[in-house]
Amino acid sequence: MGILTGRKVLMALLCIGLWLTVVDIGPLSADQAVSYRLKWLINMSTVGDVYAEAQGLFASEGLTVALKPGGPERDAIRELELGHADFGVASADQVIHALAKGSPVVVLAQLFQANPLQWIYFKDRVQIDTPADFKGKTVGVTFGKNDEIIMRTLLARAGVPESGVRLYSVRLDYTPFFSGRADLWPVYINSQGVEIGQRLEAAGERIAFFNPEAHGVRFVANSVVTSERLKSERPELVERFLRALLAGWQSAVDPANTETALAAVRQYDRDTTLEVLRAQLEATRPLIQSPGGPAVGYIDIAAWEQTEAMMRQYGQIDRAVDVGRRLRKP
Amino acid sequence: MLLRRIYQFLMIYLLGVLCLLVIKVAADLSDYVIPGIDALWLSVRDVGWRYVVDVLDTLRVAVIGQVLSIGMALFIGILGRQATWFGSFIKVAAYNVQAYPIVAIAPIIFILLGDGFVSRLLIAAMICYFPLLLSVVGIMSQPIPDVEHFYRQTGRMRWQLEVKIRSFENLSKLTTVIVGSATLAMAGTIVAEFIAASAGIGYSIRIALYQSDLAKILVALFMIGITLSIYQGILEWVGSAVKKVWAR
Structure with missing residues (x-):
């Protein structure tokens, strides 16, 4: 008898569980x-x-x-x-x-x-006024992401052949940029740009940002x-x-x-x-x-x-x- | 053995793709969520050969990493096989090193060693080393009394002989563990490439993910699966060949 009751309770619980999963009971609040x-x-x-x-x-x-x-x-x-x-x-x-x-x-x-995406660079290392200045530089891009497309567009518009620039695959840390292996590194100007910019400036570095939108590339x-x-x-x-x-x-x-x-x-x-x-x-x-x-x-x-x-x-x-x-x- | 592994993989892969296609049709999903057959075929044409090269690059790192970890596991396992203080210390040290998840250590490795070959190799070796070590320690710590008794009684037992006896008696187990660790070495290399490297199939998967291209990811999974099946089949064949030679 006890087992039977236990089974009934179990079945009832299973039915409720099933009902809850298949029936949209809607939000619990009025919202x-x-x-x-x-x-x-x-x-x-x-x-x-x-x-x-x-x-x-x-x-x-x-x-x-x-x-x-x-x-x-x-x-x-x-x-x-x-x-x-x-x-x-x-x-x-x-x-x-x-x-x-x-x-x-x-x-x-x-x-x-x-677009908040811009490229950060050390002013004492490179001088970037126009996309043509990318020639001969090593530029960080995240292959497959929008910064790659933006950079390729900038280069094409400036008439810089891709062989004239070394595109460096961006990864999770900034070491290649800090150590000078890459001259420019993509950052979001309103988040990483602020954080890293403040740190570098506190360390006495002179930094600047290259904004693609200022050169007609709007993504x-x-x-x-x-x-x-x-x-x-x-x-x-x-x-x-x-x-x-x-x-x-x-x-x-x-x-x-x-x-x-x-x-x-x-x-x-x-x-x-x-x-x-x-x-x-x-x-x-x-x-x-x-x-x-x-x-x-x-x-x-x-x-x-x-x-x-x-x-x-x-x-x-x-x-x-x-x-x-x-x-x-x- | 090799053929069996290949057709088993093909069956699993095709079943997986079939399930995805059934879900796609049943839920009326676009190619963006689940690619159709035509999108898959286009991706094979676009990136198939490139992915073959990438997966071979990954396999190269994985194989070297696996060989390193087999060597390391054998060395530590043989040292740690004895129930001495030193043996116990070696085991505890080895276990503790493994207590840190590799994804937590990987960024440090990449910062210190860069995103090249060495970092990928190290991570691959670290991921497949520990299961190997556990098995080797287990095998090497287990005496084979029937055989070892004779040599002990006659005073002819040396550590090299002890290792040889225990390896021979457990050769099937060792082969299975080594074949299994190939998967881990491959997975470790792919994880490393996905996190930060700039080469290999893991890196290509990361780019495909950035492009939200599931078709390319499915092609990459196929390449990884088929390559791994062939590699494991070869390892099994080598294992049985070694056993035959040793048994003579």
Whole structure:
């Protein structure tokens, strides 16, 4: 009898477990739960995302947002298609790669109006004023990533043959750059650029950054993406999410909210000192919204088209994807 | 033996690809998430030969790393086989070195030694050394009383003879361990290349990952699998040949 009761209890538990796994019981709270996959670990490049979360901007739109940090092994676009995420952050090259392979991804907003990717160099070692000055230099690039395409475009436009430059494979540490094996090294100007720049300057080094955008090469960086299905089936959800997110970014880069923005990032990034975070926020602001520039989240169609053209030119995609059609219209 | 390993690998690989294709069709996924047959074929055409060269480069490092770790494991295993204080010290030291995960040590190795051949070799050797050591210590510490008794009673036992007896009696075990460690050496080299090197199939996988190109990764997995199967088949054949020669 005891065994029978035990079996019945076990069966009941199994049935409940099965029911819970197959039936979508919806969010436990009244808010709509959505999942948002970031491109990288939470740092200053995600300040608007964490600000919106910390300040309850998502909640005020009736959303409970699970912010998921990204990383090299994470791909927001794949997660959108597999249903593991509702929204995500991806760079333009990821979006264009995905479109070339038939992924139904759409771009909702462009977070970075200027690409933070630049090349750091020691002023006492090299003098780089134009891309033509790369001739004879050793330049760090991450083969397969967008900095490789940007560098190849710069060289082609400057008429520098690839044999005239030594491309050095970038790896996880900066030793080749510090030791002089590479003359230039790619960094994100608002994160590593600040941190390493401060350290080198404290050590008495004179450093500078080479900005590809200043020489006409515009390659779009982080943007907010979702699936075409969600956009067409739940437009109101997409609008609510986007409203809260862009409000978060708008407020986060407002100098009046500096301390709140720093506190939001510091919740996750405890290893970076407050001074460095402050300088990183300062460096992030003009990338998100320049004075007199377009609104936060503005999608620069011309820059997207240039990005696609560069990727085609260097064989990153084998067909045109007409990326303009996949960008959200204002 | 060699053929069996190759067709077993082909079966497993094809089953894996088939499963992916079933998921692709069932869930209506794009080529970006799971590549179709045509995308796979295009990748084979684009990078197939390059990946063959890369995987052979990786295998070269893995084989040298494995030979080094076999030598190291035999040396430490023979030293540590005796139940003396020194034997125990050697074992504890060897175990402690292995307590640190290689991914934590790898960046230090790359910073100190650069991203060239030596770093890849060292990491490959470190990853496959410990399981080898455990087996060698186990085998070498286990007396073969039936055989050893005679030599001990007649006062003719020397350490070289003891090692020879124990190796011969456990040759099948040793061969299995060495064949298994080939996988670890290959995995170690690929991990090293993936983390920081600038050559080999691990490095190519990293680039494919940056490009979100699963088709290239599947091609790389095929190259790794088939190369490893052939290498393991050859090791097994060498092991059985050695046994035959020794048994004469």
